[in-house]
Amino acid sequence: MSSNNIVFKPIGIIHTEFKNKINVPIQPRFSNSKGTVEIFPEFVVGLKDLENFSHIILIYYFHESKSYDLEVRPYLDEKKRGVFATRAPRRPNNIGISIVELEKVVKNILYVNKLDMIDKTPLLDIKPYIKSFDIKTNSKEGWVKGKIKQNHISDNRFS
Amino acid sequence: MSSNNIVFKPIGIIHTEFKNKINVPIQPRFSNSKGTVEIFPEFVVGLKDLENFSHIILIYYFHESKSYDLEVRPYLDEKKRGVFATRAPRRPNNIGISIVELEKVVKNILYVNKLDMIDKTPLLDIKPYIKSFDIKTNSKEGWVKGKIKQNHISDNRFS
Numbered sequence: 001m002s003s004n005n006i007v008f009k010p011i012g013i014i015h016t017e018f019k020n021k022i023n024v025p026i027q028p029r030f031s032n033s034k035g036t037v038e039i040f041p042e043f044v045v046g047l048k049d050l051e052n053f054s055h056i057i058l059i060y061y062f063h064e065s066k067s068y069d070l071e072v073r074p075y076l077d078e079k080k081r082g083v084f085a086t087r088a089p090r091r092p093n094n095i096g097i098s099i100v101e102l103e104k105v106v107k108n109i110l111y112v113n114k115l116d117m118i119d120k121t122p123l124l125d126i127k128p129y130i131k132s133f134d135i136k137t138n139s140k141e142g143w144v145k146g147k148i149k150q151n152h153i154s155d156n157r158f159s
Numbered sequence: 160m161s162s163n164n165i166v167f168k169p170i171g172i173i174h175t176e177f178k179n180k181i182n183v184p185i186q187p188r189f190s191n192s193k194g195t196v197e198i199f200p201e202f203v204v205g206l207k208d209l210e211n212f213s214h215i216i217l218i219y220y221f222h223e224s225k226s227y228d229l230e231v232r233p234y235l236d237e238k239k240r241g242v243f244a245t246r247a248p249r250r251p252n253n254i255g256i257s258i259v260e261l262e263k264v265v266k267n268i269l270y271v272n273k274l275d276m277i278d279k280t281p282l283l284d285i286k287p288y289i290k291s292f293d294i295k296t297n298s299k300e301g302w303v304k305g306k307i308k309q310n311h312i313s314d315n316r317f318s
Contacts, residue, residue, distance in 0.1 A: 004168050005166050005168060006168065006220050006281065006283070007164050007166055008164075008165045008252040009163050009164060009252070011251050027292045028292070029291060029292055045229035045230060046230070046241045046242040046251070047241050047243055048230060048240060048241030048244065049240045049241045049244035049302050050241055050244040051301075052244075052301030052302060053298070053299060053300060053301040054299040055295045055298040061165050070202065070205040071204060071207060081208045082205045082208045082209055083205040084205045084209055084284075084285040084286070084287075085207065085209040085212065085287050086287070087287070087289075087292070092205070092284070093167040093170065095167070095254075097216070097218070097286065099292075099295060124165070124254060125254045126243040127243070127246055127256065128243075128246070128300065129295055129298050129300070130246075130298075130300050130303050131300055132307050133186045133187070133188055134258065134293065135293075136213075136214045136293070136294070137290070137294065139212070139213045139214040139288050139289075139290055140212065140213040140214075141212060141213075141287065142208060142210075142287060143208050144291075148291050
């Protein structure tokens with residue numbers, strides 16, 4: 001049913017130090033890796049006012065994910081979990097989200113920290129992180145509870 | 160450059176009480192509206208383990224947004240802001256994210272609360288909300304600071 005297709009085009013490219021899918025921090029929390037987000041010139045006007053936010057949500061395309069499973073062994077667990085109960089990078093629609101720190105904006109380049117995606121990742125959208133909307137302190141985190149240690153990097157399970 | 164196209168297909172449909180774009184809570188925070196997320200049968204296996212999360216991130220398509228501006232007057236302000244510094248529903252790629260409360264999962268139906276999107280919104284992805292990844296208590300929220308009141312619903316500015 002191609003009539004159901006939803007078509008997006010990248011608004012930019014994320015440049016990181018991670019050249020392949022292994023040994024990448026699995027979330028911004030485990031990263032101190034700085035890099036840049038290059039916004040294509042036709043979208044630069046849309047960056048106005050962004051610099052006053054300390055954190056931004058990058059929404060991007062897992063461009064090296066070519067297939068998916070509905071049950072996966074996520075990086076934080078040895079058991080198989082339903083893919084929608086994980087942040088795994090191979091998904092029915094390969095969309096990733098990362099909350100990163102925004103250091104400065106110079107023309108069409110965002111200087112960011114805490115990157116957790118591979119180099120040349122296509123960017124789909126940016127949204128400001130807003131405490132009143134995005135903090136849910138009373139949330140219960142299912143199978144993840146107790147699983148998070150000081151550091152987690154990717155292995156080859158989604159390669 | 161059609162070679163840059165990124166093509167997704169909906170994994171389900173969000174059913175809400177909001178039949179048009181006006182008078183909709185502008186964020187889950189301002190909503191007590193319950194509804195359902197219908198997941199298409201071929202993806203149901205991917206829902207395993209989701210029910211133990213109290214909050215989930217719905218990633219969806221603003222299907223009634225047909226164009227965009229790079230500067231917008233967001234619902235929370237009278238000044239024009241760069242679209243990427245807002246959560247406005249008309250964007251270069253019309254992707255929405257909402258953190259909603261998950262009440263239960265029955266087969267392919269998620270029963271959810273705090274909906275803020277219009278009825279029949281196509282769902283692209285679900286991710287679990289995970290406190291350790293998604294809470295940034297030290298974030299600074301730019302132009303939004305001081306603008307949030309007890310209740311905010313949409314008007315016609317993005318219709």
